[in-house]
Each structure stands twice: as structure tokens, then as C-alpha cells.
Amino acid sequence: MTAYLVLASIAVLLGLLIHGRFGPAILFATWAGGYTLLGLSSQQAFLSNFTNTALATLILLLLVSLALERSPLLDRLSASLLQGSRRRATLKLGSVTALISAFMNNTAVVGALLGPISKQRLHPPSKLLIPLSYxxxxxxxxxxxxxxxxxxxxxxxxxxxxxxxxxxxxxxxxLPVALLCIAVMALSSRTLPANAASDAESRTAYFLEARVTAGSPLIGRSIEDNCLRNLEGLFLVEIARKERLISPVGPAEVLQAGDVLVFTGAVDKVQALQRFAGLQVFGVGADALLKSNLIEVVISNESELANRTVRDMDFRTMFDAGVVGIRRGDKRLTGQLGRIPLRIGDSLLLAAGPDFFQHRNLDRNFHVLNGAGVRPRMSSAQSSFALTGFASVILLSALEYLPLFNGLLILFAALLVSGLLTLGEVRRRFPFEIMVVIGSALTIAGVLERSGAAALMAGWMRSLFDGYGVYGALVGVYLITLTLTELITNNAAAALAFPIALGTARAFGVDPTPFVMIVAYGASAGFLIPFGYQTHLMVYSAGRYRMRDFLRAGLPVSLAYSLGVLALVPLVFPLQPA
Known part of the structure; x- marks a missing residue:
């Protein structure tokens, strides 16, 4: 009976993860805490899961990456990567990105290349940003x-x-799967949209909000009389009047005090609003705000702005900047923009003050697409020291001369002592959410095992694939993991799929290694839906993509990836008796 109740609770957990209202850290911690309070997991087991050696190694790796991502290596490579034809540029970009991502945090790699690719004019950025993420x-x-x-x-x-x-x-x-998929990407890149064929086109689709203040000369006059229909580069799409939304906006519509005008248009045409007296852009006088430096940023996966509105926070105090416009992929945003919850991957157009780049919380919240870098780059000597140290740790670990945890601990200490990493930066960027998700997931996995729920699921898997043998079960576990990855997040998918995989291997009496590896590969198979993987969200608005762009570009890559993994895993990791 306990096993069925545990499975029912896991089904609820999965449903809430798919819904997305609550973050994985909150949900996993709640379930793990609940199981501990109900006596399904001991207090000692709950606490020991957060001191797991492999989890500590992951935390150290992410902290060391904070320094490595400041290396100028990617900046120097970015220009040469994009030379040549579009297909050749895709191949070079894909190969180098994959090589560096094999050893560095992929969000850091994408974050470093996002700005240079968005700003270059050799190829439309939308032809390159999805391949960069993949x-x-x-x-x-x-x-x-x-x-x-x-x-x-x-x-x-x-x-x-x-x-x-x-x-x-x-x-x-x-490696063979990566090379196969990069080749498929290069061949299928023609299916991606060319959303930025020119400088003007690349800077459109921002949504700007301006409020008509009391006493404005615009009040009592129509849209046509106020010349708001003929703004070069800007188009008035709707008016929010109290609780009413007026869309489309007719030329005879008369403006009232408090009306919120929503424009869509080009970044370099925003200054056209300066000539209208009595307009406020996100609560700040347009004339004063738009004289500031305009900077484009993408909300990062670590940002505290996610699921909050601009009006919920004191944005100007936090960043010395005002929000002028919001862009979310190629999606039309409606209503008052200041009341729309922000999402990871949204592009914001900021009117930045002189102290914008001095704020220490920028690197946690934003990827800057134009303007100066958020943090100073390392010098060549500093970069060589950090990269050589990291390469040495990886090599010594691979040769089994030094455990990875020990090597990363030594490197972490060296980076702190040398000043390449500061305690303040560690505090701001500490991967607390990942630690909570994994530590809690280990507790949940233990409960699944001890309650008999994992064995129950393994029995169902055995019955379902009995006619197809152990290889059929391996395919089944992979498809389950892939589906979870597309619907939720990669780490959450691995956490939920691992107990199923291990239980299935034991039910068939085979070595669990192929099943463990198939979960790892399946949990990285997120190519179709942009909202489940953080690097996809990073490029989503910068490339002005739609959902269908990911489906169209991702389907051939996902098929090649799956066929490659399912063909090679049984060869490299034989399905032999335990």
C-alpha cells in the first residue's frame, strides 16, 4: 500500500513540475521534507544526501566555472568562428562550442557567445543561436x-x-553522437528563420509602454491629431485604459489621462517618444530616460527577476536602469507590460545610468548583448593560469592520480587566493537551487527504493517490454527520460528516471551500467521545446524565435541523437548479466 501512495505522490510531483508554477527546488524540497516528516526517510539519511561526494564535486565545479567564464578565450574565437558560408560557420561554431562545453558549464559558454553572435552582421543571428544552444x-x-x-x-x-x-x-x-548531430545541424540550418538579415530588422519586436500623465497636452485629442500613427519605426498596437484593453487602435481614438500606450518597434527609434510632452516610459519621463545609454540584456537562468513584474521591484535602485522595452521570442505581449511577469530568456531594453555596470548583481541576473562587459575579463596570464589549472585537474582525474573532488578543491582555493574568484562572487552565484534539487532528489530516490515503489515500477516495465527483451526495456527507459526532459528540466528528469532505470536493470538481472548511462544521455536530449532547457531560453528572445522554430530545427537533431545513443550504448556498455 505504501508503494502505491508513494507512486501517487510522485505523479502529483510530476504534474506540478510540468505545470511550472513552482520551481523544481521548492517542489523537490517539499517532497523530501514531507517524506522525512512522515517517517519514510530518516533524518540522518535526509541530511547525509546533501553531503554526497558527487554533489559536492558538482558544486565545486560550478564555482570554479565562475572564474573560467571570465576568460577572453571565447571572445577571441568568436570572430573567426563565423567566417565563411553559413553552413561552414555552423560547423565551426558547433564544433568549437561542443569542445569547450565538454569541460565548461554550457550556460557560461552560451552566455559568452550570445552577445558577439547577436551583434555580428555576417549571418542572421537566428541562423546560429539555436545551433549554439544545441x-x-x-x-x-x-x-x-x-x-x-x-x-x-x-x-x-x-x-x-x-x-x-x-x-x-x-x-x-x-563524441560520435555529437559529431553526427552537428553535421545534421549544419544541413538543416536552412530551416531556421532569418530574423535579423539587417541591422534594422535585428532590433525590432520590442514592446514599449508609455503612460499619458495628468495635464498632458495629448489628452482630449485623437491618435491622428497627436501624430501617433506616423512614428518612424514605432507602431501603436494597443491602449490599456483602466481595466479595458483597446486593440486595434483606431485613428479617431481620443486619449485620456492615465492611458497606457503600448508600441512595438525598433530600439534605435525609441527616441521618437521624446517629442511628446506628458509621456512616461515605465513611470519615468521619456525625455530624461531616453537620453540614457540604451543596453540590451537577456534575463539569466539564475536571475531573481523570474516570475516577478517590473512594478513588483525597485528596478532602478537595484540596477541603476529603467526598463524601456520587453521582448519574448517573437511573441506579442499584450496588456500593461509593467504587470507582465518576467521569464528567464526575456530580452529587456534598459536605459542604463552611469553606475549600471558597477552593480554586483548584474552577472547573476543578466547576459549583456551590447555595451561593456558585466565583469572585467582576465588578463592573458590570469586566463592561462586558470585554464591550465583546470586542464591539470581534469587530466589528473582521468589518469586516476587525483580524485576530481580533491583537484577541484585545490583549484578553488588557488583561485580564491589569487583573487580570480572572490567570496562575494561565490555568495552571489552559489548554485543553491541545484544543491537543493539534487539533495532532495536523492532522498526521494531512497524513498522510492525502500518503499517498494521502484520495484513496482520495474515490474511494470518488465511486463511492458517482456516481449522485446532487455534492449526493449532500455529503449523504454530512454524514451521516458527524454519525455521528462522535454516536459520539465534535465536535472529533474534524471532524478525521476534514475530509480526506474535502476529498478528495471535489477528486474532483468543485468548490469545496471547501460541503464545508468541511458538516463544520462536521455536527460540531455532536450531539443524540441525551448522552455525546459536553460540555454534554449537564453537564445529564445535574442533570436526572436517561435516555438515552431525549435520543433523544426530540433526534430532532425533529436532523431539523429536518439538513434545514435540507442545504437551505441549497448555496444559500448553491453547488456550482460549482473
């Missing part, structure tokens, strides 16, 4: 440290008493 995922499947998902799976394996995964254990499958 390549960062493909690089991650080639090494243990390539993506947090591999280290998450390693955490579960260690906790289950299985051997720890090795540094290049992923490579024999991951």
Missing part, C-alpha cells in the same frame, strides 16, 4: 564534467552503491 548540449554528453546532468546521475549512482562514473566514460558514445 552544440553546448552535445559537448556536455562527452565527459563527466560536461553538464551538471552527468554529475547528477553520478550522484545517484554513488548513492545507490554503484561505481562512480569516470571522466571519459561518456566519450565513446557521446
Amino acid at each position: 552544440a553546448s548540449i552535445l559537448g556536455g554528453i562527452t565527459t563527466l564534467v560536461g553538464t551538471s546532468t552527468n554529475l547528477v546521475v553520478n550522484s545517484f549512482a554513488v548513492e545507490a552503491g554503484l561505481p562512480a562514473l569516470q571522466m571519459f566514460q561518456f566519450t565513446l558514445v557521446g
